[in-house]
Amino acid sequence: MKVGQPIKANPITSSVDFERDGIQHGHLRLPYSRDDSAWGSVMIPITVIRRGKGATALLTGGNHGDEYEGPIALYDLAQTLTAEDITGRVIIVPAMNYPAFRAATRISPIDKVNMNRAFPGRPDGSVTEKIADYFQRTLLPLADVVLDIHAGGKTLDFVPFAAAHVLPDKKQQGRCVEVMQAFNAPYSMMLLEIDSAGMYDTAAEEMGKVFVSTELGGGGTATARSAAIAKTGVRNVLIHAGILRGDPAFEPTIRLDMPSAECFTFSEHDGLVEPHVDLGQAVRKGDLLARIWTIDRTGRPAAEYRAKMDGILVARHFPGRITLGDCLAVLAIKVE
Numbered sequence: 001m002k003v004g005q006p007i008k009a010n011p012i013t014s015s016v017d018f019e020r021d022g023i024q025h026g027h028l029r030l031p032y033s034r035d036d037s038a039w040g041s042v043m044i045p046i047t048v049i050r051r052g053k054g055a056t057a058l059l060t061g062g063n064h065g066d067e068y069e070g071p072i073a074l075y076d077l078a079q080t081l082t083a084e085d086i087t088g089r090v091i092i093v094p095a096m097n098y099p100a101f102r103a104a105t106r107i108s109p110i111d112k113v114n115m116n117r118a119f120p121g122r123p124d125g126s127v128t129e130k131i132a133d134y135f136q137r138t139l140l141p142l143a144d145v146v147l148d149i150h151a152g153g154k155t156l157d158f159v160p161f162a163a164a165h166v167l168p169d170k171k172q173q174g175r176c177v178e179v180m181q182a183f184n185a186p187y188s189m190m191l192l193e194i195d196s197a198g199m200y201d202t203a204a205e206e207m208g209k210v211f212v213s214t215e216l217g218g219g220g221t222a223t224a225r226s227a228a229i230a231k232t233g234v235r236n237v238l239i240h241a242g243i244l245r246g247d248p249a250f251e252p253t254i255r256l257d258m259p260s261a262e263c264f265t266f267s268e269h270d271g272l273v274e275p276h277v278d279l280g281q282a283v284r285k286g287d288l289l290a291r292i293w294t295i296d297r298t299g300r301p302a303a304e305y306r307a308k309m310d311g312i313l314v315a316r317h318f319p320g321r322i323t324l325g326d327c328l329a330v331l332a333i334k335v336e
Ligand code: ZN
Pocket: 063, 064, 067, 150, 151, 152, 153
């Protein structure tokens, strides 16, 4: 942005009023004129529930369009939560990257942009960049607590965890950790990001918000267990924030940490994955994690991938076939 240039307005208009008491279901409408719809729009569903003064929670799913626990929990919450149940405000966007969610793809089919690498976005950018800018400049500033529900999508599978990051502001980090624990997934993870630039997480954290994300499963589907974890977790977070009345559900959680880049194993081969460890299983440094067979011919030994540290397997490549550069396995250590 050049000095003296006016900041452009975002083209998204909201059919809900964020300051009105009661429950409103509507859309964020983003003009998107295209071949099959002149003067058409992307219509992103949104619900706002407000009663009196209090904290605001911003709840999102579908940041990646092939992850389903967030949308399941949030379409359910929007349909079941009432204004009488709460004090403060709940903003629910079940499918943040709505074009990607409709297409069941990780990134937007319109501009091929990954929402979680598009922040802070651009008001005059592509469709995904415009949605990111709307979150950056309109929705995030309204929020006290931000929960973004992810899973592994079509190509990764995770043990179900809620996650917080190591932050420079330790008081802010402490508040994020409290909300992570309140979500009460079976695992609670201090998450090390490979590439945090452009993430929604980073945008919210740099704004000083209390931010928690999750990875609740994967493979491009939800299970009865992972959907239930998401639904319970969302309500637990609202209770913790003082927005929803009631007692939080509480189960013991396993605390995890990712101390270094040794946690990650990336594939250096194309081929067929033969897993040797399943999610949640403990390994020692040097243990075989997986073998990758070349599929071009028989009679060749498989490539072996071994654990670079002691830990438990928290994420794995989901499809049976793998490509050079894919994330094969992620380890984390249990914190006693
Ligand atoms: Zn995701």
